[in-house]
Amino acid sequence: MDSALEAAMKRHWGYDRFLPLQREAMECVLAGRDSVVVLPTGGGKSLCYQAPALVAKGPAVVVSPLISLMKDQVDGLRERGVAAARLDSSLPEEERRRVYASLGEGGLRLLYVSPERLLMEGFLERLHSARPAFLAVDEAHCISHWGHDFRPEYRRLGLLREALPGIALHAYTATATPKVREDVALQLRLENPAVLVGSFDRPNLVYRVAPADRGRRLLREALDRHRGEAGIVYAIRRTDVDTLAAELSRLGYPAIPYHAGLPDEERRRNQERFLREEAVVMVATVAFGMGIDRPDVRFVLHAGMPKSLEHYLQESGRAGRDGLEAECLLLYSGADFLTWKALLGELEPEVHEAALQKLNEMAAYCRGTTCRHRVLVGYFGQELGGDECGACDVCLGELEVVPGARETAQKILSCVLRLKERFGADYTAQVLTGSKEQRILDNGHGSLSTYGILPEVPRQSVRDWIEQLCGQGFLVKQGEYGVLGVTPEGWALLKGKREPRLLKPAAKGARRESKAGRAGWEGVDRPLFDELRALRKRIAAERGLLAYMVFGDETLRDMARKRPVTRQAFLAVRGVGEVKAAQYGERFLALIRDHGAGGGS
Ligand code: ADP
Ligand code: ZN
Numbered sequence: 267m268d269s270a271l272e273a274a275m276k277r278h279w280g281y282d283r284f285l286p287l288q289r290e291a292m293e294c295v296l297a298g299r300d301s302v303v304v305l306p307t308g309g310g311k312s313l314c315y316q317a318p319a320l321v322a323k324g325p326a327v328v329v330s331p332l333i334s335l336m337k338d339q340v341d342g343l344r345e346r347g348v349a350a351a352r353l354d355s356s357l358p359e360e361e362r363r364r365v366y367a368s369l370g371e372g373g374l375r376l377l378y379v380s381p382e383r384l385l386m387e388g389f390l391e392r393l394h395s396a397r398p399a400f401l402a403v404d405e406a407h408c409i410s411h412w413g414h415d416f417r418p419e420y421r422r423l424g425l426l427r428e429a430l431p432g433i434a435l436h437a438y439t440a441t442a443t444p445k446v447r448e449d450v451a452l453q454l455r456l457e458n459p460a461v462l463v464g465s466f467d468r469p470n471l472v473y474r475v476a477p478a479d480r481g482r483r484l485l486r487e488a489l490d491r492h493r494g495e496a497g498i499v500y501a502i503r504r505t506d507v508d509t510l511a512a513e514l515s516r517l518g519y520p521a522i523p524y525h526a527g528l529p530d531e532e533r534r535r536n537q538e539r540f541l542r543e544e545a546v547v548m549v550a551t552v553a554f555g556m557g558i559d560r561p562d563v564r565f566v567l568h569a570g571m572p573k574s575l576e577h578y579l580q581e582s583g584r585a586g587r588d589g590l591e592a593e594c595l596l597l598y599s600g601a602d603f604l605t606w607k608a609l610l611g612e613l614e615p616e617v618h619e620a621a622l623q624k625l626n627e628m629a630a631y632c633r634g635t636t637c638r639h640r641v642l643v644g645y646f647g648q649e650l651g652g653d654e655c656g657a658c659d660v661c662l663g664e665l666e667v668v669p670g671a672r673e674t675a676q677k678i679l680s681c682v683l684r685l686k687e688r689f690g691a692d693y694t695a696q697v698l699t700g701s702k703e704q705r706i707l708d709n710g711h712g713s714l715s716t717y718g719i720l721p722e723v724p725r726q727s728v729r730d731w732i733e734q735l736c737g738q739g740f741l742v743k744q745g746e747y748g749v750l751g752v753t754p755e756g757w758a759l760l761k762g763k764r765e766p767r768l769l770k771p772a773a774k775g776a777r778r779e780s781k782a783g784r785a786g787w788e789g790v791d792r793p794l795f796d797e798l799r800a801l802r803k804r805i806a807a808e809r810g811l812l813a814y815m816v817f818g819d820e821t822l823r824d825m826a827r828k829r830p831v832t833r834q835a836f837l838a839v840r841g842v843g844e845v846k847a848a849q850y851g852e853r854f855l856a857l858i859r860d861h862g863a864g865g866g867s
Contacts, residue, residue, distance in 0.1 A: 299458075328378045
């Protein structure tokens with residue numbers, strides 16, 4: 267590997283190692299081979315083209331879909347001492363002229379452009395004469411209408427190949443479906459591209475699922491665990507957002523709302539607050555999030571169930587981009603399922619079926635008893651190594667094993683048989699718990715031997731167990747109404763030849779810390795960390811920057827761990843490069859020295 271590249275990485279970013287596939291991705295850029303790079307959020311995609319841009323022969327051009335995103339990237343790069351600029355519609359004419367001038371003089375390493383600008387009359391010729399070294403397309407899935415974020419203006423990027431002959435194109439995305447990947451390569455007319463696909467597991471995220479009936483309490487417990495930090499609470503409807511945000515503010519949490527129904531001005535202001543403030547809880551619909559690059563989002567809580575695992579991954583994936591531990595809690599209820607199902611009813615038949623299947627997968631995840639990480643990477647067709655992820659409610663033992671599961675399961679299966687395998691899960695749960703609902707009595711099911719056979723159990727639990735039995739292959743759901751049937755495995759269970767596993771939420775106090783949680787704070791002097799954060803905040807305010815652009819949390823934690831007092835030691839802190847050491851080193855070192863002298867631990 268190019269040593270100039272490694273030196274640039276160290277100098278401007280303070281990194282001396284590559285994250286998985288970064289090296290390979292950079293090699294493609296340096297070799298001028300087209301590439302499609304698929305890495306999860308937080309996988310370090312930007313460095314794949316930013317670092318090579320520093321050692322390339324000409325400027326690198328980056329196409330990016332969102333103006334706010336470009337601005338943050340360019341600010342961040344300048345802060346690292348990299349000559350970067352952007353061109354988009356929001357830029358004043360004068361500023362634009364300056365950018366053109368420095369491009370012409372060869373004074374730029376990276377130029378960010380919006381797709382609209384790129385395809386404007388005469389721009390590509392101009393670009394061509396600046397002899398760009400390569401072109402990077404960020405959020406490349408926007409070019410495919412198979413993706414969840416198709417943007418018509420991206421579609422025309424297919425022109426680039428002809429307009430800039432001989433210049434390699436590199437596409438970056440976190441969207442992993444093979445169909446999208448192929449479409450990206452096709453639409454951009456890539457030639458024999460290297461396709462690099464990373465692991466989609468995010469080991470630093472702790473996934474938990476719980477029924478929404480205990481939701482408010484769990485939500486507040488989670489928020490209390492993350493006092494002083496930033497996070498997002500997603501709700502399904504705008505009205506839920508408004509009520510929840512108001513309620514949380516009343517309770518003293520720094521909660522602000524965001525949804526498409528708010529006036530533009532308020533939305534803009536709240537988004538800005540989310541980016542700037544250290545402790546902030548954004549309560550939002552899914553309208554919020556695209557282009558939010560904040561790396562230190564410490565929690566993403568879902569007050570309602572999303573309509574697909576794809577959406578869930580996208581939204582929860584906004585947590586912990588910096589690689590430090592973060593929490594993702596999903597609260598679900600049967601009502602969410604029905605809400606979505608009703609909405610899907612309005613879709614055209616040919617898309618309806620697929621959407622319904624996605625909804626069912628989502629519900630199965632919620633009610634399931636399989637490691638959450640395993641299910642989520644399985645969605646991308648990948649497998650998880652090892653037995654326990656150490657970072658989900660299942661593997662952390664937060665769900666309690668129900669004693670006498672075999673007998674309970676047998677009762678459930680017999681009830682399905684007594685109902686002649688003609689009813690769905692909700693109905694079956696009602697019969698098992700002895701519901702007095704008229705429909706059941708009218709059907710004569712009040713006199714079944716399995717009617718009310720699980721009287722002490724909350725209906726929600728029975729409902730969950732049915733789902734768990736489906737997940738373990740003892741029951742199947744069939745047809746549009748999800749009618750339950752007993753499988754051959756289920757028959758074996760009835761004969762006592764199989765052992766099912768039924769789980770329920772554990773009583774309080776069962777919470778263990780995740781692996782990432784322990785490792786992330788190992789040896790960190792917490793009071794010092796808080797002081798470092800306060801200094802970072804002052805510096806950011808003085809310079810009009812976002813706090814993480816001064817130093818990320820992972821860097822501050824490492825600083826509070828290593829407690830460097832010399833410049834040399836300061837440079838050994840993760841994420842400290844020469845440029846920033848020169849700029850801020852003295853102030854941080856002074857604080858660390860003082861802290862030591864004051865007898866801090
Ligand atoms: P993505 O765009 O893939 O979501 P980013 O480019 O935002 O990811 O990077 C995620 C985080 O990882 C950032 O905080 C970034 O500074 C950090 N990072 C990237 N590459 C490295 C590396 N080689 N070593 C350490 N940290 C890295
Ligand atoms: Zn797990």
